[in-house]
Amino acid sequence: MPDSAVYPQSLQRLIGFLSRLPGIGRRTAERLALALLEWPEEDLRHFGEHLARLRQEVKTCALCGNLSDEETCAICRSPGRQVDTLCVVETAAQIPVFEKSGCYRGLYHVLGGRIAPLQGKGPEDLTIGALRRRLEQGGIQELILAMSPDVEGEATAAFLAGEFAGLGVRITRIASGVPVGADLSYADAATLASALGGRHAMR
């Protein structure tokens, strides 16, 4: 019996959907589908309806591009944020990483990717125009460039630093180096070079 005939078609379809998720292989998708079959019908219905409406429910913040339930996101709406600092991230999914660290109290700007000529992605595909408008409105003291420290991330950061050099805003780049808790013996050469280059005085 071929693999495709092992499960009824309706289950087969569910397995197909689940195995499109990142890190979910065929076997795991089968296990998840069978587990879902055990859920109370009511819960399955809620889950399914929520999923079907997901794109309507999760909006993009009109100010910063963060994921949001409303027109503007919880961070932009919050009265407790430091409104003179803007942290530029590649995607909205990176904002929770900063928020969980609890170390950043400023606002964000989601770039919508990075400059990647090989994927045909240029500056005009990013939200650089909107970022310029935010900066030109005034009130921003510091622009933190938080692209990932790889080739395209560095290129994007360099481009932005050049683009906004004349606006009188302090432009900084997040530090790159050996991750906290990591064993130095396993650090790669590029990371070590970065860590050495970014060394600071201790006393």
Place this chain on the structure above:
Amino acid sequence: MPDSAVYPQSLQRLIGFLSRLPGIGRRTAERLALALLEWPEEDLRHFGEHLARLRQEVKTCALCGNLSDEETCAICRSPGRQVDTLCVVETAAQIPVFEKSGCYRGLYHVLGGRIAPLQGKGPEDLTIGALRRRLEQGGIQELILAMSPDVEGEATAAFLAGEFAGLGVRITRIASGVPVGADLSYADAATLASALGGRHAMR
């Protein structure tokens, strides 16, 4: 910012649903939810609607209890199966494991669990009555008891063997021993005892 405020509520809800799946922790659920947000709206809707209808679409075979798209399952309907052999499994989810092995051509009977007094599950909670009716109809030559080889599985198999002893049907139990491909050095005592007890002549 508390963890719960990091994502918009609608995404938070999705993460909640996803983390109820087996083997999906909080972090993985977040990753999956963000990946789902990237899906085309059309696909999300299909996935969601399918999920919401899952329990209506996946039926239980009226003959054997297998998962099915129709009143009776593909195996019971198939003209190519060996109808004189019945393999008793605990749950419908175990049938694909047999089917994928390609070694079994008979029919199945889903017991709906096993005898587990500690969970308050007795013989009356299983489909033993239906199994008896199938056996009494005649035509079955062999009943293979394929419960898992643990305490409750063995107890259930012993119970069924006793229950159907008088029906003139050959009752067998699947072999238990060292798994194919496993290193004998890591076999536990109970498995080795089972493997030794079930040894067979080679020539």
